[in-house]
Amino acid sequence: MGPLIELKNIQMIFENRSSLFAQKRRVQAIESVDMEIKEGQIYALVGESGCGKTTLGKIICGLLKPSEEGVYFNGKNVWRLRGKEFTDYRRSVQLVHQDSYAALNPARTIFQSLSAPLFRYKIAKNRNEAYEHLEELFEMVGLTPAEQFLYKYPHQLSGGQRQRILLARALSIKPKLIVADEPVSMVDVSLRISLLNLMLDMNEKFGISFVYITHDLATARYIAANGNIAVMYLGKIVEYGQLDNVLSKPRHPYLQALLSAVPIPNPKIARSMKPLPLKSLDMPDPTNPPSGCRFHPRCPYGEERCSREVPELAAVEEDRFVACHLVEKIPEWKWGQ
Amino acid sequence: MGKEILKLKNITVEFQLRQGIIRAVDNVSLDVFRGEIIGVVGESGSGKSTLASTLLNMVSAPGIIKNGEIYYQDKEMLKLSEEEYRQYRSRDISMVFQAAQNALNPVLTIRDHFFDTVKAHSNMSEKEIVDKACMLMEYVRLQPKQVLDSYPHQLSGGMRQRVIIALSLMLDPNILILDEPTTALDVITQAYIIDLLANIHNDSDITMLFLTHDLSIIAKIADRVAVMYAGNIVEVGTVEDIFYNPIHPYTSGLIHAIPSLVDDLSARRPIPGSPPNLLDLPDGCRFAPRCGYHLGGFCDGTVQGDLVEVMPGRFSTCLEWERMVK
Ligand SMILES: Nc1ncnc2c1ncn2[C@@H]1O[C@H](COP(=O)(O)OP(=O)(O)OP(=O)(O)O)[C@@H](O)[C@H]1O
Ligand SMILES: Nc1ncnc2c1ncn2[C@@H]1O[C@H](COP(=O)(O)OP(=O)(O)OP(=O)(O)O)[C@@H](O)[C@H]1O
Ligand SMILES: [Mg+2]
Ligand SMILES: [Mg+2]
Numbered sequence: 001m002g003p004l005i006e007l008k009n010i011q012m013i014f015e016n017r018s019s020l021f022a023q024k025r026r027v028q029a030i031e032s033v034d035m036e037i038k039e040g041q042i043y044a045l046v047g048e049s050g051c052g053k054t055t056l057g058k059i060i061c062g063l064l065k066p067s068e069e070g071v072y073f074n075g076k077n078v079w080r081l082r083g084k085e086f087t088d089y090r091r092s093v094q095l096v097h098q099d100s101y102a103a104l105n106p107a108r109t110i111f112q113s114l115s116a117p118l119f120r121y122k123i124a125k126n127r128n129e130a131y132e133h134l135e136e137l138f139e140m141v142g143l144t145p146a147e148q149f150l151y152k153y154p155h156q157l158s159g160g161q162r163q164r165i166l167l168a169r170a171l172s173i174k175p176k177l178i179v180a181d182e183p184v185s186m187v188d189v190s191l192r193i194s195l196l197n198l199m200l201d202m203n204e205k206f207g208i209s210f211v212y213i214t215h216d217l218a219t220a221r222y223i224a225a226n227g228n229i230a231v232m233y234l235g236k237i238v239e240y241g242q243l244d245n246v247l248s249k250p251r252h253p254y255l256q257a258l259l260s261a262v263p264i265p266n267p268k269i270a271r272s273m274k275p276l277p278l279k280s281l282d283m284p285d286p287t288n289p290p291s292g293c294r295f296h297p298r299c300p301y302g303e304e305r306c307s308r309e310v311p312e313l314a315a316v317e318e319d320r321f322v323a324c325h326l327v328e329k330i331p332e333w334k335w336g337q
Numbered sequence: 338m339g340k341e342i343l344k345l346k347n348i349t350v351e352f353q354l355r356q357g358i359i360r361a362v363d364n365v366s367l368d369v370f371r372g373e374i375i376g377v378v379g380e381s382g383s384g385k386s387t388l389a390s391t392l393l394n395m396v397s398a399p400g401i402i403k404n405g406e407i408y409y410q411d412k413e414m415l416k417l418s419e420e421e422y423r424q425y426r427s428r429d430i431s432m433v434f435q436a437a438q439n440a441l442n443p444v445l446t447i448r449d450h451f452f453d454t455v456k457a458h459s460n461m462s463e464k465e466i467v468d469k470a471c472m473l474m475e476y477v478r479l480q481p482k483q484v485l486d487s488y489p490h491q492l493s494g495g496m497r498q499r500v501i502i503a504l505s506l507m508l509d510p511n512i513l514i515l516d517e518p519t520t521a522l523d524v525i526t527q528a529y530i531i532d533l534l535a536n537i538h539n540d541s542d543i544t545m546l547f548l549t550h551d552l553s554i555i556a557k558i559a560d561r562v563a564v565m566y567a568g569n570i571v572e573v574g575t576v577e578d579i580f581y582n583p584i585h586p587y588t589s590g591l592i593h594a595i596p597s598l599v600d601d602l603s604a605r606r607p608i609p610g611s612p613p614n615l616l617d618l619p620d621g622c623r624f625a626p627r628c629g630y631h632l633g634g635f636c637d638g639t640v641q642g643d644l645v646e647v648m649p650g651r652f653s654t655c656l657e658w659e660r661m662v663k
Contacts, residue, residue: 048523142611160381188380189550190594190627194607215523218553222596222605247598261528263553265597267576270557281478281529282493335599 003036004176004209005060005093008070010034012055012235027286029055030066031235034313037177040207042200042227044220044243048258050286051232053213054098057179060211061095091121094170098181098213100162104154111150114169121173137168140198142191159186167195171202177209178202184219196223217262221247231255234286234294237313241320249332251322253277254295256333269335293325301326339371341408342544343392343430343512348405350387350396359615361387361400363568366644369512374538374545376555376576378591379565380612385548386435388565389516392546393432394422409512427458431510435517438497441489447500448485454504466507473503477533495526502530506537514546519554531558552595556580564588567613567623570644573652584651584658586628622656630657 012030029052037043037060045053058064059071062078071078073089081089097103104113115130117123124130131150138146141164154162163186170178180199184192196219202208212223220229221243229243231252239252250256257278264270280298284290290297296306305325313323324330350362361384369375379385390396392407394415407414409429414422426432434440441450451470455461461469471481477499489497498518505513515534519527535558538545547559555562555576562579564572564587572585583589590608610627613619625631625638635657642654655661 048525158381188612189552190380190591190608191611192607193594193596193605196596197607217524218596218598221598222602225602258524259598261524262598263524263528263531263551263557264599265553265556265580265592265595266599267556267580269599270553275532276525276528278525281525282495283523 002075003038005037006072007033007035009068010059010066010070011068013067025287029235033237037209039176039209042203042210042224044224044229045211045213046217046220046229047232048215052235053232054181057095057181057213060179061093063095091173092176094175094178096166096170096178096180096183100159100166101154103166106154109151109153110165114172117173123173137172141168142194160188163187174206179211181213199223234289236294238323245320251316251327251330252324253299253301253330301330341368342371342410343369344408346406348391349403350391350400351403352400357616360568362391365570367563367570369544369546371544372542373560374547374558376559376562377548377565378552378555378562380550383565384568385565386516389514389548392514393426393430428508429510430512431505432514433501433505433516433518437501438494441497443489446486446488450504455507458508469507473506477503495522498522498530512544516548552591567615569654571654578651582663584653584661585655586630587624
């Protein structure tokens with residue numbers, strides 16, 4: 001069976017002006033990304049702020065049209081789907097928005113917002129059925145008693161509560177894929193694991209695939225332990241492979257730096273970490289990205305060639321891809337000293 | 338360990354809301370020693386920012402400090418007039434507010450921010466101010482030439498946060514309070530700022546109070562840790578005590594709830610239930626409804642314990658703390 005979603009050479013360019021007379025700002029938010037999303041699999045998409053994670057997530061869900069077409073659902077270009085096929089795609093691929101406030105209609109109660117898709121997709125025939133369905137889901141996401149939340153408006157809830165409501169909404173119509181964009185960033189630390197566990201359960205029980213978008217490598221490791229990880233830098237995937245393999249033997253210098261920066265909740269390990277392997281701290285300006293390899297100005301190993309030639313994402317071993325000219329020369333990375 | 342530079346005694350802060358009164362900080366006592374980095378860790382709403390603002394006597398309306406004493410170098414601070422207290426802010430006790438990087442005045446250049454901060458408290462000349470600002474900016478690895486005449490929106494979040502840290506050090510404070518100083522920043526910037534703060538601490542005898550919800554950061558930087566839950570401090574100990582042998586079940590729950598890059602994933606467990614609503618606190622122990630000892634029948638949970646020094650330097654509010662000692 002082919003992949004559920006296939007991204008082929010996705011490009012996304014944003015062009016806008018901040019004011020009438022200002023220069024046009026041109027950001028290439030996504031630069032030639034290829035990816036396959038298979039049924040029942042979990043993918044983590046990680047990278048720093050502004051690297052294009054949300055943009056890619058919205059492209060997968062058909063909420064943003066890439067500058068070059070190239071999103072395929074069951075082998076068909078989603079921007080050419082019509083009628084029932086289009087509805088089927090829209091239902092099958094759900095987004096949990098990063099911005100939980102913008103994702104809910106402020107003038108509607110949570111019940112109004114969440115029951116609408118249940119009626120639309122004929123999962124519930126009447127209010128009572130919708131209520132029961134939602135009550136069960138709210139229990140799963142830890143919002144109990146449900147009636148305390150269902151009749152509130154979005155502004156009456158905390159960020160963490162809204163994130164859980166969005167997750168419940170996505171789960172409510174049993175999609176094939178959920179793209180979850182930072183779904184636990186606002187949730188209290190003590191509750192995060194239960195939401196991640198819930199997603200893992202949904203994956204196991206119903207075979208729902210997840211694309212888990214985050215800047216937090218630790219939660220990515222938790223949820224995608226048996227899945228794949230894609231590491232993005234300034235609009236490009238720089239490393240891709242099975243998560244365990246990638247995080248235990250990072251090959252791309254950017255990923256190595258990222259891993260060195262992640263704080264470890266263990267004083268002995270945290271205090272033995274070596275300094276960041278980076279030449280410069282600051283992210284380059286995305287409107288004027290560096291030539292060649294986009295990471296070269298910060299890379300401690302960079303050579304002349306890196307500023308000229310763009311490295312391709314290429315296989316370095318089975319199911320493991322890295323975009324770095326020097327990948328064979330980069331020293332092995334280890335925890336601590 | 339040094340002498341106490343700051344002592345909090347039975348601090349209670351209340352907010353009178355339409356629906357009732359909440360005690361965001363409830364009977365909190367804590368000693369801060371000269372030259373240490375003390376971390377205060379707690380989840381959202383546990384009262385960290387309220388506690389921090391209390392130390393500057395700047396609790397936001399409608400909050401009032403209902404009770405308690407704050408001793409700074411043995412002086413009772415809450416007895417001072419507002420005018421007298423102002424003398425201590427920035428000079429003795431300086432604070433980096435939560436989300437401060439978004440609070441810089443958009444119409445002022447960074448240079449003007451330095452002037453404003455200093456002129457309110459000292460009679461340094463403009464040249465002296467600029468010289469010192471440049472020195473501090475180089476210390477936090479900003480290029481003064483480029484940054485001084487910039488407006489806040491021209492800088493990245495990480496650069497703005499470094500400006501704020503430089504600003505907070507302008508008057509050589511004895512105590513620096515940092516409220517979530519890295520929360521909105523990327524990991525690389527965050528790691529960098531934490532290292533920077535550790536360097537500042539090593540190079541001076543400054544005392545730091547570091548408030549955050551992020552235990553990983555505490556693991557990296559703090560000497561001692563106070564854990565807050567629903568307005569109470571529930572445990573105090575050294576960073577090793579807190580991470581390797583906690584003696585409050587909430588602390589232990591938190592440590593087991595956070596995923597990390599190096600742990601055994603199957604050992605991760607959420608804390609059941611959710612943090613209490615401050616308007617509707619459970620009777621007795623506030624943690625009981627989520628506590629394994631209570632739920633397992635080992636503790637009836639009817640009494641909210643006080644924070645007691647159960648072993649030298651180790652404080653816990655849990656009546657069953659002995660069960661947890663390894
Ligand atoms: N609608 C838009 N118009 C113009 N530029 C945009 C738009 N959306 C995103 N961008 C730009 O595209 C780049 C990628 O943004 P995106 O939101 O996808 O990043 P992200 O990885 O999700 O970041 P974060 O971790 O902060 O959520 C950024 O430089 C951003 O400024
Ligand atoms: N100005 C205010 N008016 C009313 N209630 C307030 C005010 N400031 C704080 N509170 C309440 O006091 C409690 C503690 O808030 P505080 O901001 O101190 O928590 P925190 O631990 O800093 O949380 P966070 O991690 O989200 O910053 C919360 O219930 C909050 O809603
Ligand atoms: Mg995003
Ligand atoms: Mg706070």
